[in-house]
Amino acid sequence: MSVIEVRHMAAGYDGREILRDVTLSVTAGEVVAVLGANGSGKSTLIRTVLGLVPVRRGEIDLFGTPQRRFRRWERIGYVPQRLGAGSGVPATVGEVVSSGRLARRGLFRPPGTADRAAVRAALDAVGLLDRIGDPVATLSGGQQQRTLIARALAGRPDLLVLDEPTAGVDAASQEAFAAALTRFAADGGTILLVLHELGPLRPLIGRAVVVHDGRIAHEGVPPEPAGHHAEPGHDHVHPHADEEKAGICEWAPTETKTF
Numbered sequence: 580m581s582v583i584e585v586r587h588m589a590a591g592y593d594g595r596e597i598l599r600d601v602t603l604s605v606t607a608g609e610v611v612a613v614l615g616a617n618g619s620g621k622s623t624l625i626r627t628v629l630g631l632v633p634v635r636r637g638e639i640d641l642f643g644t645p646q647r648r649f650r651r652w653e654r655i656g657y658v659p660q661r662l663g664a665g666s667g668v669p670a671t672v673g674e675v676v677s678s679g680r681l682a683r684r685g686l687f688r689p690p691g692t693a694d695r696a697a698v699r700a701a702l703d704a705v706g707l708l709d710r711i712g713d714p715v716a717t718l719s720g721g722q723q724q725r726t727l728i729a730r731a732l733a734g735r736p737d738l739l740v741l742d743e744p745t746a747g748v749d750a751a752s753q754e755a756f757a758a759a760l761t762r763f764a765a766d767g768g769t770i771l772l773v774l775h776e777l778g779p780l781r782p783l784i785g786r787a788v789v790v791h792d793g794r795i796a797h798e799g800v801p802p803e804p805a806g807h808h809a810e811p812g813h814d815h816v817h818p819h820a821d822e823e824k825a826g827i828c829e830w831a832p833t834e835t836k837t838f
């Protein structure tokens with residue numbers, strides 16, 4: 580079953596076109612990584628899929644429905660790049676994760692047993708159940724990122740969309756995070772995520788899509804871990820050697836991040 584279908588899509592901000600002629604298809608149960616250099620358009624791509632950036636040309640279907648008519652947003656869990664902990668809202672970890680249930684239970688109905696169970700299960704999945712009553716502001720950056728993932732998981736979505744979930748996250752949090760995503764995928768969930776490095780998520784990724792200057796430059800199985808090509812007995816013939824020479828394959832972006 581098709582979960583995301585993007586056809587010849589163009590999108591951008593104000594007068595500036597960022598994405599051009601993007602075609603991408605994600606089917607149920609797939610785990611797809613979006614890779615590429617800083618500023619290539621990775622975040623814009625997933626934000627356009629989610630309807631946060633308007634489509635200029637082409638089409639997007641979500642779960643077989645044209646995006647403009649799609650209403651089942653509770654089927655999608657979105658983890659943006661940052662929590663914005665400096666927002667000044669003194670919420671506890673449990674409250675933030677509970678907010679992930681709103682689309683399911685409705686704004687004016689108090690949380691029921693199923694809601695509380697989903698919140699606890701999601702926090703358990705990311706290894707933060709013992710912090711349920713703590714203010715989010717007292718958590719490390721990596722733990723706050725895990726709280727956001729728990730919030731998305733609590734809504735029991737069919738599709739998880741994550742924007743660089745492991746950026747600046749310590750090793751322990753990355754492992755906890757990889758375990759949570761592995762469980763989600765094992766239960767049949769579909770994942771689309773922007774990554775800078777595959778890291779501990781490498782075994783989970785079924786397909787990588789490389790964005791270069793607003794276009795999909797390459798699509799296929801994820802690259803081997805660094806150094807693998809140098810291993811004795813390695814006889815893998817790289818099918819995209821020419822593209823690599825031409826500098827199209829930018830698996831590991833080198834530019835510095837500017838905010």
Ligand SMILES: Nc1ncnc2c1ncn2[C@@H]1O[C@H](COP(=O)(O)OP(=O)(O)OP(=O)(O)O)[C@@H](O)[C@H]1O
Nearest residue numbers: 592593597615616617618619620621622623624836
């Ligand atoms: N809200 C916005 N308004 C205007 N331009 C934007 C906006 N967000 C991103 N851009 C521009 O769109 C281009 C692509 O940005 P995008 O964030 O999609 O890239 P990215 O590949 O996700 O980069 P990074 O790896 O740094 O997160 C950049 O030139 C950026 O300056």
